[in-house]
Amino acid sequence: MPPSAPAFDPASATIAIVTFNRSHLLTGLLESISRMDPKPGHVVVVDNASTDDTPETVESFPERLGTTLVYRRMETNTGGSGGFSEGMRLAYELGSTWIWLMDDDVEVLPDGLARMGAWAPRFRSIQGRRYDYDGSEFYWQYRIAERMGIPIPFAPSGFDDSGYKAMNSGCFEGMFIHRDVVRQIGLPDPRFFIYWDDQVYGWQASRVTASVIVDEFVLRRTREIRQWDMGIRHMNASSDAYRYYIMRNRGHIKQYYRVHGVYNPVLFGLGTALTFGKEIIRLLLVERKVRGTSNLFRGLRDGGRISRDRSWKPMPPLTADGAQRTDA
Template identity: 30%
Template sequence: METVTAVIVTYNRLADLKICLDSLRQQTRKPDAMLVVNNGSTDGTTEWLTTQADLTVINQANLGGAGGFATGIDGAYKSGATWLWCMDDDCIAAPDALEQLLNSPNLGPCIKNSMSVSVRDDQELAFYVDRPNRKYRRVTDMTSFDLIYGVASFFNGTLIHSDVVASIGIPDLKLFIWGDEVEYMTRAQRMGFPVVTVPKSVFRHPPSFDRNGIPWPGAWKQYYAVRNQRRVFQNMHGSAVGMAIFMRWAAREIGQQAVLKRTNRMYNVLLFGEAAVDSVINNFRKRPDSILTLRLYKMMHK
């Protein structure tokens, strides 16, 4: 019998976590187990989780989304689950989300993702996806398909077969946040595992907030998106070619930040440049408090 363990990573969003877990408890096909990785929350989450008898909880320091899912996927895999259903704490699963994933066409060991719909507009996708031959922006861009290959919004209702984990391992916790999920997806694709979105399975999620640039000081998160992109390109194109593509891409991104007329443009240029250099020299040690551009911004805005 196939079993499903839900893996939820949380950090200081207790209200959202409660809603997420309620949506899992109301599934037409309930998960066989629910594993919550608490990334060092300080908002009462730790205390509340001790009162939830139906949860397995792992408390750890804040290791970012990458570290959270590395711990959660490792724990769920070692527990013997057939499928690992992974999500952030601000996801809301439709009542039949898991049932629809499991009932979708059998692809063998694979990764199947729910369709992420914006909580603000039920006709808009939470995450835009642009492909050379097609753009996915509206819900209707996806709903005419049973499966959409090569498209998935990790980790928002992401169903991963245990055989995939056995082959590709767990997310790289060094990546911390932003890009770690794409690195994991492209790692699976490189190993030949199908990655699909199942539009009949719906997750609600806040829309991506970086579409028009993130205002400072929150823009520090873009550091990780840029730094981690090298790993994505290398998964897709190989080590040497991937590095060359990354360097060309990073130069273009830095140049774009220089010409965009945004507030704190100088800091954006410095941040992107710092991230690109750190990626090239393989410096994946920085946490938010050690990003030099962020420290400069804070020093100049006391």
């Protein structure tokens, strides 16, 4: 650790969780947080207008969680994108130095925060590792082919003695990010609703700070997903909604790329075509069906409209108190 680097204070961290109609999974995550040592200063739960017993579940935890719990119930389902944007906003307004994002279908390992905090003096955008539902080591695609805007599926999975690798992407299932980075790039964009939001946000973070994935297992997935085992990685089953947003949100990515001056129409078009082909493979080999392609075409159509919207603007930077800057 550099002599001038401040020591990590666990109380300066906030875990921000997004949940929707999965109170049984949220219960497992909150129970895992209650077993953590050390614990974060705050836990924020953003409820995307669940219709199950999520409010009652959250109400049962404040005393046994061992830290401050903040509950925010949204009026409508804003998707993972809207939920994480709101969760990060709340954590930022609480004065958190570090914000740790996660879905409700994971559990935190007892020493997870200590493991992430050990890297905090060196980096400001950090991704830990997680175990899959079956206990295997999950391979996360931490590098993207920037001009194509798609993950590199077989980027090296091993770590050298340094214990970290540079990344230019992000995953809201475990993103550990410093408030100074959030201030510079703004909140996650809720317009994505689901899909590509964390990749774009992690990519933006990597443009202003050294972003890394570290060889520290800090999470475990608690929900089983149908998969196609490809060896080094897996391809998960999807849904019609995901298929639609996977293609539609290419329009938002294109707009972000234009703003940052990295848009190449040929390479980005190739990335979109490869994404479309990947979803066809997912339908045939993972879900073993052919219905669902209409959602891909609808997404392409609507993404085209987004990419032609001249009024589109990126999420603005934040002020010190969390307000969005109007001069950006």
